[in-house]
Amino acid sequence: MIPVTKPFLPPQEEYNKHLQGIWKRNWLTNMGPLASELEMKLKEHLHVNHILFVTNGTVALQMAIKALDLKGEIITTPFSFVATTSSIVWEGCKPVFVDIDKDSLNIDASKIEKAITAKTSAILATHVYGNPCDVEVIEKIAKKHRIKVIYDGAHAFGVQVNGKSIFDYGDISICSLHATKLYHSVEGGLIITKDAPLLRKLAYMRNFGFNGPEAFAELGINGKNSEFHAAMGLVNLDYIQEIHKNRKKITERYDEKLRGYKAIKQLWHGNSEQNYAYYPIVVESEELLHKCIESLKLNEIFVRRYFYPSLSSILPYLESVEMPITEDIAKRVMCLPLFHDLTMEEIDLICRLLLRIQNN
Numbered sequence: 377m378i379p380v381t382k383p384f385l386p387p388q389e390e391y392n393k394h395l396q397g398i399w400k401r402n403w404l405t406n407m408g409p410l411a412s413e414l415e416m417k418l419k420e421h422l423h424v425n426h427i428l429f430v431t432n433g434t435v436a437l438q439m440a441i442k443a444l445d446l447k448g449e450i451i452t453t454p455f456s457f458v459a460t461t462s463s464i465v466w467e468g469c470k471p472v473f474v475d476i477d478k479d480s481l482n483i484d485a486s487k488i489e490k491a492i493t494a495k496t497s498a499i500l501a502t503h504v505y506g507n508p509c510d511v512e513v514i515e516k517i518a519k520k521h522r523i524k525v526i527y528d529g530a531h532a533f534g535v536q537v538n539g540k541s542i543f544d545y546g547d548i549s550i551c552s553l554h555a556t557k558l559y560h561s562v563e564g565g566l567i568i569t570k571d572a573p574l575l576r577k578l579a580y581m582r583n584f585g586f587n588g589p590e591a592f593a594e595l596g597i598n599g600k601n602s603e604f605h606a607a608m609g610l611v612n613l614d615y616i617q618e619i620h621k622n623r624k625k626i627t628e629r630y631d632e633k634l635r636g637y638k639a640i641k642q643l644w645h646g647n648s649e650q651n652y653a654y655y656p657i658v659v660e661s662e663e664l665l666h667k668c669i670e671s672l673k674l675n676e677i678f679v680r681r682y683f684y685p686s687l688s689s690i691l692p693y694l695e696s697v698e699m700p701i702t703e704d705i706a707k708r709v710m711c712l713p714l715f716h717d718l719t720m721e722e723i724d725l726i727c728r729l730l731l732r733i734q735n736n
Contacts, residue, residue: 377676378722382715383555383562384619386611394607403603407583410606417613418566422534422541426575428567429606430582430599433530433552436565437463437500439599440548443578444524448495453483454688454702456502460528461687464500465694472496473688475699476504479643481656481709484701485510489517498524503542505711506531506653508645511545526550533559534620537648543568553609558623558653559616561609564601619716623652626718630655633727638734655712656682662707664734669710671733677726682711 394410403409411429419427430436437459441450450464454473464471474491477484481504488499499518501509509527518525527545529535530552535542543549543566553564569575577594580587585596612619627650640658644650659665665681672679684706688699712726 378678378713378718378726379715380678380680380711380713381556382717383560384558384612384615384716386608386615390611390614391607394610395604398603398607405600405602407600408603408606410603410610411601414561414606414609414613417610421613421616422543422568424541424543424568425570426568426572428575428578428582429561429601429609430565430567431601432554432563433528433550433565434459434463435597435599436550436552436567437526437528438467439567439578439581439597440526440550441467441469441498441500442595443574443581444498444526444547446497446524448497449493450498450500451483451488451491451496452500453502453504454686454699455481455483455504455683455706456528456687457530457683458687458691459530460500460502461691461694469497470495471694473697473699473702475701476705478701478705480507480510480645481505481642481705482507482509485513485517488514489521492517492521492523496521496523498526500526500528502528502530503532503535505642505656506533506535506651507642508532508535508537508542508648511537511542515545530554531557531653532651533557533653534616534651535648537645539647541568542648544570547571548574553605558619558651559609559612561601561605561612564605564609620652622716623714624650626714626723627652627655629720629723630712630727633724634730637727637731652714654682655714656709657712658705658709659734660708665708665710668730668733671729672726675725675729677713677729679710679712681706681709684709 525546527549551566553561580594582599585594587593
């Protein structure tokens with residue numbers, strides 16, 4: 377059986393070394409030494425100014441919206457994981473969808489300004505599959521209209537654009553460290569900002585708003601993460617170069633074997649290199665997509681319709697709106713298996729089956 381993804385796990389003995397320290401200290405959560413160490417190492421690795429290790433990427437989004445005191449409407453993309461939109465609604469704001477660019481699969485920056493109203497407080501854009509949004513254009517629009525920018529970089533760990541971290545853009549960026557991501561801490565998320573006072577506010581928020589044992593600085597939640605998750609993050613960080621190198625080889629093998637396959641590949645940002653988080657393809661029709669999925673499943677190979685359906689048409693707590701490009705892409709896109717120990721033979725099998733289906 378070939379799953380669409382599989383978590384990377386380091387040598388168990390390396391993880392166990394950290395567990396011995398946890399048992400000795402008896403400090404399990406509440407920003408223990410391992411969580412603090414992970415924050416410092418990730419700050420250095422990602423070359424960012426300020427970073428917080430939190431419960432997960434969804435909590436990171438919710439905290440970002442709350443910390444920026446956003447109200448009213450937030451412009452966002454319908455082509456993303458549901459947490460991007462649900463976090464907006466959860467925090468009492470209204471998502472306003474803008475259709476995507478058919479090539480990058482990111483929010484179409486040229487359409488954002490038309491969606492801005494007197495009620496618009498922010499733009500929340502997703503770097504889809506890790507591919508950087510048009511950050512320069514979005515920044516200009518935000519400055520012109522004096523609105524905030526949050527980037528959902530759940531997939532964008534390690535991505536750089538214009539020679540600096542993708543997380544350097546916007547007022548706040550978030551990242552997911554969920555087990556299925558290329559770099560993970562089992563469960564976890566990151567909040568990144570260049571604004572030191574904003575980081576301080578977020579740090580208070582992460583711990584119920586506490587500012588000392590008997591004082592409060594902010595309205596807060598429990599956004600902390602445990603020493604056990606931090607331990608996994610620390611060990612996995614030692615393997616990030618190996619993970620990246622191997623995922624690149626896998627991607628290149630797919631590229632080689634699918635050279636004659638009639639499908640659209642995501643157009644990556646011109647001033648950025650891939651982090652090889654996913655391998656999405658957009659096939660010619662939804663009918664062909666269903667044939668591919670069924671044929672692969674018969675061979676115990678599993679792909680994912682990621683993202684399907686469009687968030688603009690499926691959520692029961694929002695009115696449906698037409699997003700023609702998103703709806704078209706969502707019907708035809710699938711992510712092929714991609715994980716650290718996927719073999720070249722398995723990739724070749726997947727590609728042979730896809731080509732056979734298309735040619736029949």
